[in-house]
Amino acid sequence: MKKRWSRRLKALGIALLCAGALAIAPRPARPAVPARPAQTEAGPLAGQVILVDAGHGGTDGGARARDSGALEKELNLRVALLLRDALTQSGAQVIMTRETDTQFSQQKRQDLNARLDLAREGGASMLISVHMNEYRTRRESGPQVFYRQGQEQSRLLAGCVQEALIAELQPAKERAALAGDYFILSLSIPSVLVECGFLSNAAEEKLLLDPDYQARVASAIRDGVIAYVSLSDAL
Numbered sequence: 001m002k003k004r005w006s007r008r009l010k011a012l013g014i015a016l017l018c019a020g021a022l023a024i025a026p027r028p029a030r031p032a033v034p035a036r037p038a039q040t041e042a043g044p045l046a047g048q049v050i051l052v053d054a055g056h057g058g059t060d061g062g063a064r065a066r067d068s069g070a071l072e073k074e075l076n077l078r079v080a081l082l083l084r085d086a087l088t089q090s091g092a093q094v095i096m097t098r099e100t101d102t103q104f105s106q107q108k109r110q111d112l113n114a115r116l117d118l119a120r121e122g123g124a125s126m127l128i129s130v131h132m133n134e135y136r137t138r139r140e141s142g143p144q145v146f147y148r149q150g151q152e153q154s155r156l157l158a159g160c161v162q163e164a165l166i167a168e169l170q171p172a173k174e175r176a177a178l179a180g181d182y183f184i185l186s187l188s189i190p191s192v193l194v195e196c197g198f199l200s201n202a203a204e205e206k207l208l209l210d211p212d213y214q215a216r217v218a219s220a221i222r223d224g225v226i227a228y229v230s231l232s233d234a235l
């Protein structure tokens with residue numbers, strides 16, 4: 001009798017131990033959240049896919065600098081490549097429309113459509129087209145950002161980039177972001193066209209040809225994009 005009880009108690013003890021083991025057994029792990037690619041892991045622009053368009057290229061030179069004869073397409077490319085690096089360092093994934101002196105088509109509309117296709121196919125969340133301005137009189141100067149009328153997010157982005165360009169470049173003339181009817185701004189994602197300055201203005205032409213100034217322009221555009229992203233996150 002005694003022996004049987006002790007056997008029962010022993011069995012009960014083992015059962016309790018098993019129940020305890022079950023209670024403290026780790027729950028099945030939740031499915032892991034897929035990790036983002038390493039390049040977008042950190043930085044204020046993590047998760048952003050930004051199309052950077054170096055305006056013109058190939059047979060389309062764009063504006064010509066009055067004194068040096070430099071072509072807009074070359075300066076656009078230099079600033080665009082610096083902008084690519086600045087945005088990438090801040091965590092964005094960047095798609096370039098060109099990284100050399102090329103064009104998709106000699107027909108302007110086809111060329112622009114091919115650039116927009118890159119943004120569509122790449123799933124771009126933002127578009128920045130880089131240009132240099134010119135005017136018939138040499139007096140006009142100052143960087144200016146354009147957006148498509150009626151696109152509220154593009155207007156916000158343009159305002160942030162314009163503000164950063166003024167704060168960081170301290171141009172002689174402070175311009176305001178403006179609505180502009182450019183085909184490259186026709187997607188529904190936030191899109192801006194940045195005229196970095198006037199190649200028809202003697203002082204600004206000198207600045208725009210200077211690699212240090214080009215880097216400051218790129219860095220200001222990047223800072224404007226960061227300001228826009230933190231602003232739209234807060235809304």
Ligand SMILES: [Zn+2]
Nearest residue numbers: 055062131132
């Ligand atoms: Zn242009």
